[in-house]
Structures are given as C-alpha cells and as structure tokens.
Amino acid sequence: MTTTPLPATTSVVIVGAGPAGLTAAIALAEAGVDHVLIDRLAVGANTSRAAVVHARTLEVLDELGIADQLAARGNKVSTFHLHDGAKSLATIGFGDLPTAFPYTLLVPQDxxxxxxxxxxxELGGTVHRPFTVTRVIDxxxxxxxxxxDGADQPGAITADYVIGADGMHSIVREQAGIGFTGDSYPQSFILADVRMSWPTPRDEVSLHLSPEGATVVAPLPDQANERYRVxxxxxxxxxxxxxxxxxQLLAARGPDGEIRVHEVLWSSRFRVHHRVADHYRAGRVLLAGDAAHVxxxxxxxxxxxxIQDAALLGTLLAKVQAGEPDSLLDTYEKVRRPIALEVVALTDRMTRMMTLRTRPTRALRNTALNLLTRIPTVRRTMAYQLSELGNR
Known part of the structure; x- marks a missing residue:
C-alpha cells in the first residue's frame, strides 16, 4: 500500500479518527489551527456500533455546523419504554426537554x-491512513x-500537542503513563443490527428486563421501517x-406480538469495562473519548x-494556539473528568439494576420504578440525565 507521507511538524496531532477524533479536528479546523489527524485503519469502520446521539451532543454538533445534517439522516425517538416481560414499568419522554433537540437520535456510527x-x-481537513503510532515522546x-505507515515504513511527526482519541486500548495513553482505573462486568453483550417485524412503535426505544438479562431494541433509520439495533x-x-x-432471545424476552427476525445485517459480542483515565493530561498529551473513559x-x-470531550478540547487548544496560556488546558480535565465519573456511575447503576436476577430484588426494582416514574419531576429528571443536558 502506498501512503501519502505526513508532514514533519504540525501544531496538533490527533490519533484516532472515530467520532471524538473527527470532532476535535473540526474544532481545530474551524479555528484555523494546523493539525494532522491519523488513524491506524486503512479505511474507516463501516459497522454501526454506537447508534445513539443525545440532545446535548446535538447542541455541540450544532455549534460545529452539522446537527441538522445528522438529524436528517437519523430516526428521532421521543420515548424510552421500560418493560419486564409483558408488563410495562415506566415511560420516559424527551419531548419536553429544554433544548432545540427534544429527542434522542438513532443513527449508525458509520x-x-x-x-x-x-x-x-469542507474545512480543508482530512484523515491520514493507515498510520500506527508506536511511540509518543514529550x-x-x-x-x-x-x-x-501502511508499507511498514517508520516515521515521526513533531507537534505542540497530541490528542489521544485512539480508543480503550490507547497507545497514546499508555505511552503517556496515564492509568486507566476500573473493572469489567461479568456478563457478555450481544450487539446486532437486524431487519425484523417488531410490535412496538418506531418512535420509542424499548428496554426489556428478564431474569436471563436485559435487552434493548432501538429503531434505526430505514426506508422499509424494519431496521433495529439489538x-x-x-x-x-x-x-x-x-x-x-x-x-430466540427476542421471543423469550420481548413484548407480546409478532417478532420475526428477517435478516442479521451485522452482529458481534463484547465485554464491557467501566474505567476512567486517572488524568486527562500528561504534559503535552491529552485524552478524549474511549481513551479517557469506557x-x-x-x-x-x-x-x-x-464527542463533547473533543469539542471542548479542540476549542481550548485553539485558544492556546492563539496565545492564551498553556494552563488553560488544565480546565479540560477539571470540567470533563467529573462528567465521565458521573456517567460511569450512572451507567453502572443502570446496568446493575437491569441485570438483577432473584425474584425478590426484581420485584422490589419493578415496584420502585413503577411508583417513582409516576411522578412528573422524576420522569423529567431521568430524561434530562439520559440526554446529557446537565453537561452544559
């Protein structure tokens, strides 16, 4: 493979061209900051993976000029519906959120x-592929x-700063000597995009609880209205x-009504970790996205x-490159790391709540959810948390 050589120097190197890396690059490009965005893959991943874009993220993307384009290509969902078997436990609506985007957008990550x-x-930037980072030296x-590079030829690029947006197994984080504290869940997860007949409305995400585990079904954009994330x-x-x-899984755990899977478009399995980087900065190296938290x-x-990490980090780096003091970058960890800790705590509580198995604990959970979500303030608070609007 022939790879276009990288320049010898730049202001910011971004490692990883997923959503976080791309967002950081856009923020820098809008500010006119010279940068180089590299990725180890020869082509971008073409699977859907993450498929949920919340209101706060759409607000951030709106500031970068792309929220409307993304919303036009997704499926707007107004309701989150929680079930245990055929029994309805709670309904959380997003329609009253204080935002220009009062919904959750379902859109494949690709x-x-x-x-x-x-x-x-549009801003003159690009992704340079494939380049695999081997060492980062402050x-x-x-x-x-x-x-x-793609021909296994070594090289080096010097920058004022490096953003590690290279995922959970970040070489940038490792090279910077930043710890990644946390643990993993004992369960494994099935992830699949399917075409199927599903009995609930396509403007809601369904969460089905059972003694065997939790199942989420979310409607993805599709002209035939048959595509779902499971x-x-x-x-x-x-x-x-x-x-x-x-x-078999949906027949055992899903709602009443016809459930017929017609085609599996993509499927995988994975194990889930809950970890947060001990620091978001080590000198001139900074972390964003899954490199900072999973x-x-x-x-x-x-x-x-x-995405929210990267938008703030790109903005702060642009200000520093324009003459603001380097200490401004310390703001990044002070703002974003507490948010990651809160997200990890929230998703951990949700995961443990969803995977309760004994009859007494499930009955207690179901009763509590049913009673609490009858209170409008509780429903609004839950919608506000899920939408990440508190991150403003």
Missing amino acids: VTEQVLLERLR EKGSVAVEYV VATVDEAPEHPTLDDIQ HSPAGGQGMNTG
Whole structure:
C-alpha cells in the first residue's frame, strides 16, 4: 500500500479518527489551527456500533455546523419504554426537554462519522491512513509521535500537542503513563443490527428486563421501517450471533406480538469495562473519548461523552494556539473528568439494576420504578440525565 507521507511538524496531532477524533479536528479546523489527524485503519469502520446521539451532543454538533445534517439522516425517538416481560414499568419522554433537540437520535456510527468527515473536508481537513503510532515522546516544548505507515515504513511527526482519541486500548495513553482505573462486568453483550417485524412503535426505544438479562431494541433509520439495533446481556455470547440466536432471545424476552427476525445485517459480542483515565493530561498529551473513559452501553452515553470531550478540547487548544496560556488546558480535565465519573456511575447503576436476577430484588426494582416514574419531576429528571443536558 502506498501512503501519502505526513508532514514533519504540525501544531496538533490527533490519533484516532472515530467520532471524538473527527470532532476535535473540526474544532481545530474551524479555528484555523494546523493539525494532522491519523488513524491506524486503512479505511474507516463501516459497522454501526454506537447508534445513539443525545440532545446535548446535538447542541455541540450544532455549534460545529452539522446537527441538522445528522438529524436528517437519523430516526428521532421521543420515548424510552421500560418493560419486564409483558408488563410495562415506566415511560420516559424527551419531548419536553429544554433544548432545540427534544429527542434522542438513532443513527449508525458509520453515518455519524461520515457526516463529521464531510464537515472536516469542507474545512480543508482530512484523515491520514493507515498510520500506527508506536511511540509518543514529550520533548519538553514539543511532542514527537513515532509511527509506521501502511508499507511498514517508520516515521515521526513533531507537534505542540497530541490528542489521544485512539480508543480503550490507547497507545497514546499508555505511552503517556496515564492509568486507566476500573473493572469489567461479568456478563457478555450481544450487539446486532437486524431487519425484523417488531410490535412496538418506531418512535420509542424499548428496554426489556428478564431474569436471563436485559435487552434493548432501538429503531434505526430505514426506508422499509424494519431496521433495529439489538443489545442484550447474556452469560456467554456467541462470537457472531446468528438470526436464530437473535430470534430466540427476542421471543423469550420481548413484548407480546409478532417478532420475526428477517435478516442479521451485522452482529458481534463484547465485554464491557467501566474505567476512567486517572488524568486527562500528561504534559503535552491529552485524552478524549474511549481513551479517557469506557463504560456500559446502558443509556447510550459513550460516544456522546466522547464527542463533547473533543469539542471542548479542540476549542481550548485553539485558544492556546492563539496565545492564551498553556494552563488553560488544565480546565479540560477539571470540567470533563467529573462528567465521565458521573456517567460511569450512572451507567453502572443502570446496568446493575437491569441485570438483577432473584425474584425478590426484581420485584422490589419493578415496584420502585413503577411508583417513582409516576411522578412528573422524576420522569423529567431521568430524561434530562439520559440526554446529557446537565453537561452544559
């Protein structure tokens, strides 16, 4: 493979071209800051992965000029409906949220990345592929990023700052010597995009609780109105869940009515960690997205938190490059790390609540949810938390 060489120097190197890395690049490009965005993959991932974009993230993306384009390509969901078997436990509505985006947007991650990339290219930026970082060296005044390209040829680029947006197994975080404190859940998760007949309305996300585990079904944009995201906890998931696997799971845990899986578009299994970086900054190296925090998919918070990280970090770096003191970057960790800790705590509570198995604890949970969510203030608070509007 022939790879276009990178420049020898730049102001900011961004490692990782997922949603966080792309967002940081857009913020820098809008401010006219020279940067280089690199990714180890030869082409961008084409699977849907994260599929939820919350109101606060849409507000942030609106400031970057792309919320409307993304919303036009997604499915707007106004309701979150919680069930135990055929019994309805709670309904959380987003329609009254104090925002220009009073809904949750369901859109595959590859579409989100495509919209972000289109905006970056409008601003004159691009993604350089494939470049694998091998070493990051803080040189007390600059930082050197060593890499190998697609032809396994070594190289290096020197920058004022480096953003590590390279995921949970971040080489940038590792090279900076930043710890990643936390643990993992014992359950494994099934993740699948399917075409199916599903008996509930397409303007709601359904969460189904059962002794066997929790299952979330969310409607993805689709002209035939048949495409859904399925996320489920199981004791031991198959490596690539099949149509029969998904059909049996939904038949056992889903609502009354016809459930017929017609096609599995993509499926995977994964184990979930809940971890937060001990620091978001080490000298001239800063972290964003999954490199800084990972947690349960409950509530669809992960990608949203990462995009919000990157938008703030890009803005702060632009101000520093324009002459503000370097100490301004300390604001980033002070603002964003407490938010990540809150998100990890929230999703951990949700995950443990969803995966209760004994009859007494499930009965207590169901009664509490049913009673509490009859109170309008509680419902509004839950919607506000899920939408991440508190992160303003």
